[in-house]
Amino acid sequence: MQDTVLIVGSGPSGLSAAAQVAGAGYKVVMVEKEEVLGGAPILSGYAKLVPSGEWAKDAIGRMVKRVEDDKAVTIHKGTRVTKLDGEPGNFTAKLSNNKQVKAGAVVLATGFTHFDSVNKPEWGFGTFPDVLTSTQMEQMVASGKIACPSDGRVPERVAILLCVGSRDRQIGREWCSKICCTVSANLAIEIKEMSPETDVFIYYMDIRTFGLYEDRFYWKSQEEFKTKFVKARIAEVTASGDGRLLVKGEDTLVKRPIVIPFDMVVHAIGMDPNQDNPEISKVFGVELEKHGFLQKGEQYTNTCGTSRPGVYSCGAAYGPETIDDSIAQGAAAGGRAVMDLTALVRKAG
């Protein structure tokens, strides 16, 4: 059993952890609650990924294939872990398919849940068909045609609202979801590429296209694709009466109220803690931090750890994370699990 690592979740971080563990000569049991592997990028139908520009189904597809083709990996789809007993080097997990898995370590690559825009009813999602979330917009881009869902017309103007479900004490989301600024700038580029007559406006509080995303996405969208950035937190989205939407707010740079007509409004939705986290916390005996993400073991010497020894985590389970960093953290968590198992074996002599 000390030669097996149980990996829960098959998104970018879980797939990366699995490849790391298998590559080190250990066995992997992967448990995925959905019927397909790949996590959010596949399940939500993302278009081109930031920053590679590669289609999600190709990029993540390669990661899935690498794991599926590996004989050291056993995969349980449509399955959950219902119980975890034991200690480092000797865990027993019960699965919802009534099977039992013996493993020396567990990696929780359980990810996040997209913010549900219905929780911000004033921004019109669920009320007006032309108000979409960024994941729906990703799907529209992947489908190859930019059109208003209400009547199929090509939008003259699209507004992207940032920080929907992020940085908002009103709804208990006190974190920055980190990726939405860059993803929105990328979406603005994709919209303009596919529909040159459409003007894209991004309504922001701050722009947080950190690191190398600054010029590759923020500057590029502004300088090459004429995206307009408007400093305003929107108060309300309503109907104009002639089939368009009205975006209301205060332009804080002009210091005046705005009521601007748009054809489509896109919510740049944030990353919530996985909605199953309370259950995950109970089943695996791990603590959650104050926002509801998984608590790290120790910030500097056990970065892949949780509050329970032998149980590791990575990626968006810890908090909003990019795909690239989730993959890096998955590899780190897989490596750490293997390292700790090796130490246990050596100690036992």
Next chain:
Amino acid sequence: MAIHEKSLIEPERLLHHDELVVDGVDVSGHWNTMITPRTLTDYDDDFEAKIQAIPGGENVHRCWQCGSCTNSCTMYAQNVQFNPRYWIYAVRLGLKEEIIKDKDIVWQCVSCNKCTNICPKDVRPEGVMKALAHWMEEEGITEKTPSTIFDEEFTEQIYARGRIEDSHVLMGFYKKTGQSMFQNWLQVFGLRLARHLPVSLGLKFGRNVLMKPRTKSWGRTGEVLQQYVREQKEAAHG
């Protein structure tokens, strides 16, 4: 309720009728004072491109509103209403009315180019100020500047004759700008010229003033030149 403190509101937004009857009710006097809303209800999507077509305005779309230009501005230090950052934002969103409100100060840019040197995105704000001043002049929002009038007089003569006649340029300029020909300096200049100019040159001078000669073999060059300039302008301004 009647509005008593009106000093806080721009005068053009106050509506007031000395005598007004609404549905048979007399609401004459300060009773009927109303304020029009401050809300911006649309963007002019084509305006940014219009300013970008004017020399100096090319990079306006790069601005991310850091405020370095206003911060470094010589004129802003004199007058906080002089705010390049704000006008650049208004250009980007097509808030023309916001710029027109400041038509009497936009031209005050002294072209010290501190903004251009400090701008992290290479917007060249000084160029944008120039482009804005040109746009307002072209649209008739502000009056033509004396230098523009001079240029026009000069160019018209070139088109017609292939050369200029100094005295005609001067006369045309003073006439169009509503100034007297009897300028003190001009009188002194004329008298001295008359006193010291060799007779032969004076005769040639006088003949040119009266005959308005064209440059040799000028032919249709003026027409062609005029056509070319018009085409170039149209190409640049769409």
